[in-house]
Ligand SMILES: Nc1nc2c([nH]c(=O)n2[C@@H]2O[C@H](COP(=O)(O)OP(=O)(O)OP(=O)(O)O)[C@@H](O)[C@H]2O)c(=O)[nH]1
């Protein structure tokens with residue numbers, strides 16, 4: 635049966651408008667692409683709780699508030715995914731890739747859709763048009 639996956643992701647944005655991104659690990663789906671940290675919503679978990687949990691697990695920060703941005707649906711060859719994206723500007727801690735992946739801070743203008751999974755394309759476009767003060 636075709637898989638349907640629901641995920642929450644955080645666009646972690648610093649005060650100087652850089653975004654923290656990580657690279658998907660070697661053996662994962664879409665390995666090598668860059669991504670916004672996040673992961674699958676578990677049964678009986680709210681999407682917002684997923685965001686907070688995944689960002690603690692993957693990049694070691696405690697999210698103080700996430701501003702809902704957009705839900706994107708996308709079909710890959712083997713699965714359908716629904717991505718709930720949040721802008722994260724307030725957190726405790728210093729983000730780093732706990733699972734050992736590459737990570738970097740990137741200027742909003744330098745976010746390159748070609749380095750991200752296809753599902754991220756419309757999201758990245760929206761980010762580039764966001765009011766910086768949002
Ligand atoms: N985290 C994340 N996943 C994304 C993005 N874009 C995108 O298509 N995905 C897809 O969303 C799906 C779920 O993400 P994930 O692998 O991070 O889930 P997870 O952290 O719960 O992983 P796990 O299964 O190893 O526990 C994957 O198929 C992944 O390729 C993105 O920007 N961030």
Ligand SMILES: [Mg+2]
Pocket residue numbers: 671672673674692
């Ligand atoms: Mg993940």
